Amino acid sequence: MMVQKRSLSSRLKSYVAGAIALIIVIWAFSGIEFKGMKDSAGQILGAIFAGLFNPDWSYVYSGHGEDLVSALFETLAIAFLGTIISSFIAVPFAFWAAKTSKKFSVRSTTGKFLLTLIRVFPELVLAIMFIKAVGPGAFAGVLAMGVHSIGMMGKLFSEAIENIDRGPEEAIISAGGNRLDALSWATLPAVLPEFINFTLYRFEIAVRSASILGIVGAGGVGAPLIFALSNRSWSRVGIILIGIILMVTVIDWLPGAIRKHLLK
Template identity: 60%
Template sequence: MTELKLPNPPAQRRWGKVLAAVIFIGLVIWAFTGMPAFSIKANAVMVTKSIGDGLIHPDWAYVWTGDGEDLTSTLLETLGIAILGTFISAVISLPFAFWAAHTKHKFWLVTRSGKFVLTAIRTFPEIVLALMFIKAVGPGSFAGVLAVGFHSIGMLAKLFSEAIENMNGGAGEAVTAAGGSALDVTMLASLPQLLPEFVSNTLYRFELAIRSASILGMVGAGGVGTPLIFAIQTRSWPRVAIILYGIIVLVTATDWLSGALRKRLV
């Protein structure tokens, strides 16, 4: 029996793979050359022991003190920032979503401009937005709400627009054929299809907003991040530990509740 020989890949394809490998290796080497030399400070062991001891022995007295600055109060403030920021962004995202959905416009420039605006909004990190709003309205939870809400518009409107683009138009055509008006098409065909996607995406964004609101306090935007950065600066590791445990409980409970709601509503 004669052995079948597979044809060799074209030379152009081989050289393309070699070039891609060389570029990849070059990028990895270039990235490592920019890293500082690896070194361990003399007090690294002592600091590590202090952090570990703080994590094992958290400051349980800080859970509730009644002065409005304890862990429970700041966690509730963080939750409020996430709820208000998500609600504001969900309402404002709807017109942006219809603006950016390509199925709703005949002119490509309208859709492109909408998608460009959403991309521009998502470009700004929440920390930067929080610093900007702090300068505008002052430090506190209101700046955190504005930062979370503004940043969430770009992501929610993008998800909403994709849901609009993927919507089945057959139901709307059936309502129109039966003599329905544009309002009837919206209420009887479009909303029943879009509402589950809107609810699911909003709940998912709320989960992310909880994490974001926990960090924004480090720059003065309210929430549990404010006492966390103070505790880190003063090296109060037991206080840091109980705050981190509180954030874990809040995020875990939010994820569980959000998942349960999505199963029931979607």
């Protein structure tokens, strides 16, 4: 009889959770005003696909720095520099935010709050802010990418620190070592592979984000893309999109291969 009551209670909880989820979905859709498709949507979509199948190959490389290859390299440079710089800066933030005991920690709580505060601002918002501070260009994009990545990687790094085995640290301290010895010989060797893994994963995301920073003037391939869209130069749009697709595909494969090699 007891088992039947538990089963009934479990089913009731599932029904209630499902009903709440359905109500939330209905509420979310009720807040969206669907105006339908524009009459010119089919024509614009057809023009975009025509540009994809008839790309402007002359824009690929011109040797003057105003071509697709240069824009893609600038995008990669923004993503790489932003990720590398933030990966080093995120390490002390990660140790600040990591909770190493079950007790309440003011240090960990303030660290997690700061990392959350940094992640609140999207890359585009940060890019606009830094453009006002340092002017338009790739430098503003690197700053925007780097600051946002600090919040994301700091969170991932802190979770890696929290999940490591504390046995080696305790063994070093019990053998007469200090906290610095435990950090150097136990903590860092344990978390370093995870740090590298998260950094490579973040670089993949940064490449996608850097592709659109140029829309607001922060360098990269986004600037020529938005100009081509504004001028309805669909063949130019087509070759830029092809370049972005190839770049993202290669970047998805390369860090993945490196991660597999590191985890062997």
